[in-house]
Amino acid sequence: MKYRNILLVDDDLDDRMLFEQTLAEKGPGLRMLGVENGLEMVNWLGQCADNDLPDLIILDQNMPKMTGKESLVFLKGHSRYKDIPVIIYSTYQVKDFFLSCRELGALDVVSKPDTIQSYRDMIGMFMTATEIPTPPPAPSSAL
Numbered sequence: 001m002k003y004r005n006i007l008l009v010d011d012d013l014d015d016r017m018l019f020e021q022t023l024a025e026k027g028p029g030l031r032m033l034g035v036e037n038g039l040e041m042v043n044w045l046g047q048c049a050d051n052d053l054p055d056l057i058i059l060d061q062n063m064p065k066m067t068g069k070e071s072l073v074f075l076k077g078h079s080r081y082k083d084i085p086v087i088i089y090s091t092y093q094v095k096d097f098f099l100s101c102r103e104l105g106a107l108d109v110v111s112k113p114d115t116i117q118s119y120r121d122m123i124g125m126f127m128t129a130t131e132i133p134t135p136p137p138a139p140s141s142a143l
Helices: 013-026 038-047 068-076 095-103 116-128
Strands: 005-009 031-035 056-060 086-090 108-111
Touching (some): 005 013, 005 038, 031 038, 038 056, 056 068, 068 086, 068 095, 095 108
Parallel strands (some): 005 031, 005 056, 086 108
């Protein structure tokens, strides 16, 4: 699996517990830390040693204090965290929201699941997600 150390930022305790339980079913060696909101994420990351940074950060969009999108802006604007892949999941699925998060650097934006099997499927997808391909540079003009 590509990502083994995951930080889940979600204010819903039930969702964090379900995520952790489902991740545990995926296999040993996978580690998940859950925090309640973007501000807790910022504090936790600030205290984290470089070699303990997460391989993947999953953000709920609808959180108090700091939304998923605001957290994404923080992460991608910080040199220490900008290369960590970020996925936003939310019940809020509007094309403009999806596109703006992708433009800000999100690896993906997905719908929050509504069944346990959907959670399992989503987490399986998260574990194997690959980086967004970088578009090739524009050709330079000949002189």
